[in-house]
Amino acid sequence: MTIECEKITTPYSNNLNRPILNNISCKIEQGEFVSLLGLNGAGKSTLLRSIVGLVPLEKGVIKVNGIAQNQKQKHRPDIAMLFQGGGLIRQLSAIENVLCGRLGSLSAWQTLWGFPKRDRRLALELLDRLGLKEHAYQKTAYLSGGQQQRVAIARALIQNPRILLADEPITGLDILAAKQVMETLAELHAQQGMTIVVVLHDLALAAAYAQRAIVLEAGRIIYDGKCHNLPEILQAG
Amino acid sequence: MMANAITYQKFCKLVKTEVKAMTKTFKTLTFKHPLLFKLVKQLLIVLAVIAVYAWALQGLQVDLKLLKDSWPYIVDFITRLWPPDLSILDIAIVRLIETIQMSIWGTTIGAILSLPLAVVSARNLAPRWLQFCANFLQNVVRSIPSIVLGLLFVAATGLGAPAGTLALGIYTIGYLAKFYQEAIESVDPRSIESLQVCGASWLQIAQYGILPQVLPLGLGYTLYMFEYNIRAASVLGVVGAGGIGFELVNYIKGFEYNKATTMMLVLLVVVTAIDALSSKLRQRLEASYRFTHKNK
Numbered sequence: 001m002t003i004e005c006e007k008i009t010t011p012y013s014n015n016l017n018r019p020i021l022n023n024i025s026c027k028i029e030q031g032e033f034v035s036l037l038g039l040n041g042a043g044k045s046t047l048l049r050s051i052v053g054l055v056p057l058e059k060g061v062i063k064v065n066g067i068a069q070n071q072k073q074k075h076r077p078d079i080a081m082l083f084q085g086g087g088l089i090r091q092l093s094a095i096e097n098v099l100c101g102r103l104g105s106l107s108a109w110q111t112l113w114g115f116p117k118r119d120r121r122l123a124l125e126l127l128d129r130l131g132l133k134e135h136a137y138q139k140t141a142y143l144s145g146g147q148q149q150r151v152a153i154a155r156a157l158i159q160n161p162r163i164l165l166a167d168e169p170i171t172g173l174d175i176l177a178a179k180q181v182m183e184t185l186a187e188l189h190a191q192q193g194m195t196i197v198v199v200l201h202d203l204a205l206a207a208a209y210a211q212r213a214i215v216l217e218a219g220r221i222i223y224d225g226k227c228h229n230l231p232e233i234l235q236a237g
Numbered sequence: 238m239m240a241n242a243i244t245y246q247k248f249c250k251l252v253k254t255e256v257k258a259m260t261k262t263f264k265t266l267t268f269k270h271p272l273l274f275k276l277v278k279q280l281l282i283v284l285a286v287i288a289v290y291a292w293a294l295q296g297l298q299v300d301l302k303l304l305k306d307s308w309p310y311i312v313d314f315i316t317r318l319w320p321p322d323l324s325i326l327d328i329a330i331v332r333l334i335e336t337i338q339m340s341i342w343g344t345t346i347g348a349i350l351s352l353p354l355a356v357v358s359a360r361n362l363a364p365r366w367l368q369f370c371a372n373f374l375q376n377v378v379r380s381i382p383s384i385v386l387g388l389l390f391v392a393a394t395g396l397g398a399p400a401g402t403l404a405l406g407i408y409t410i411g412y413l414a415k416f417y418q419e420a421i422e423s424v425d426p427r428s429i430e431s432l433q434v435c436g437a438s439w440l441q442i443a444q445y446g447i448l449p450q451v452l453p454l455g456l457g458y459t460l461y462m463f464e465y466n467i468r469a470a471s472v473l474g475v476v477g478a479g480g481i482g483f484e485l486v487n488y489i490k491g492f493e494y495n496k497a498t499t500m501m502l503v504l505l506v507v508v509t510a511i512d513a514l515s516s517k518l519r520q521r522l523e524a525s526y527r528f529t530h531k532n533k
Binding site for chain 2: 052053054076077079080081083084085087088089090091092096100101102103104105107108111112152155159
């Protein structure tokens with residue numbers, strides 16, 4: 001399963017005096033671990049958001065497995081996304097948040113009175129795998145930042161995706177929690193061959209976990225290649 | 238015609254020159270004398286506030302002499318209210334229970350009808366044309382006084398509590414729909430996007446994304462409205478729409494002021510008790526809302 005971005009340009013941003021993404025082309029192959037790097041406002045998050053249809057495109061096309069995506073549709077069955085801070089419903093319990101990942105596969109009538117038992121069992125299994133079984137019925141607002149991000153990972157995994165996009169998943173987390181989240185992503189990549197695209201700010205973390213780095217600046221790709229010696233490459237650039 | 242055109246052109250030119258001169262003075266004040274500019278600005282604000290109050294007072298046409306002369310009448314009225322006639326305490330309690338019942342059902346009907354109206358009024362959920370129509374409907378409901386609604390339902394269902402309950406229900410929509418709308422608009426947009434990406438339908442987003450986030454705040458608003466409706470129900474009694482107000486007006490009209498005092502005292506006790514209880518509940522709900530929204 002590949003993601004291809006062909007000359008994508010987003011609408012003009014008055015704040016930046018330019019389109020956030022400006023004629024970007026890249027191809028991400030199945031099973032790659034890619035880190036997106038760049039300064040604030042470079043367009044990293046917008047690139048991820050446009051891949052899942054949250055940002056409209058002015059020009060260009062995004063293809064998933066060779067099929068051009070309709071930007072008006074915000075659900076891509078094989079792609080899951082982790083949002084900065086988790087994007088969880090803080091008033092719901094951890095298990096309910098994980099179950100929300102199943103909403104796309106069930107009709108509104110099927111979920112009106114709750115979720116099927118099979119899905120609840122699966123959600124519990126996922127929380128157990130991520131070391132959160134004892135917090136399953138706790139409100140997410142009461143969990144730590146790292147635990148919340150792992151609940152978000154469980155919500156993404158229940159969708160059974162082949163591609164996982166993560167928008168700054170470790171921002172605001174302490175070193176230990178950040179390491180735990182990155183290890184989980186690396187495990188998913190190594191054991192399940194899942195494609196991981198993660199927005200990071202830390203070059204060392206990118207070099208430690210990702211195979212490929214895409215560096216953005218002012219809405220354009222300025223580097224696309226291996227993660228080794230990133231500081232030197234960027235300084236030379 | 239020609240002469241008029243020339244005069245108009247001269248007038249335009251004059252206005253332009255004046256505006257230019259004023260802009261220049263304004264710029265000089267702003268940049269060269271910032272302290273003076275701040276002082277002038279504050280003085281102008283104070284003058285504007287005084288002017289608004291003077292205008293409002295002039296509209297009231299207050300006669301200070303009449304106010305002074307009416308004082309003995311006010312004292313006489315208050316003196317005749319005392320002591321309360323406790324022989325009608327049982328009637329007062331029955332009417333009070335009816336008022337609470339009216340408020341419970343009126344608030345519930347209003348809350349149920351407000352929810353869909355708030356959803357279609359919310360900036361982050363509904364298309365612009367629907368928002369406009371729903372907001373207009375809210376404004377229409379809000380601009381009808383409760384007493385007019387009371388009269389309308391008395392005409393439709395006759396004297397008594399059902400008319401008052403329906404009037405309260407409609408009156409409640411005007412306010413609760415607005416409160417709910419604001420609560421919906423303050424929902425974390427990222428959490429909604431995350432559900433969209435999961436493939437949730439509009440109804441599922443409302444059930445699992447919006448409702449849990451809005452519930453604590455919405456319940457707090459509903460409790461406040463319930464408390465307010467007990468007082469509003471007393472006013473509706475004036476037009477025969479049931480509740481304690483109906484008896485209260487009848488006693489005042491019949492010059493039975495001591496009985497009216499009993500009614501008012503009973504109402505005071507209940508309003509104070511409900512206010513204390515709902516304040517406590519609202520505080521707990523708001524605390525839970527604040528906790529779940531901090532560090533977002």
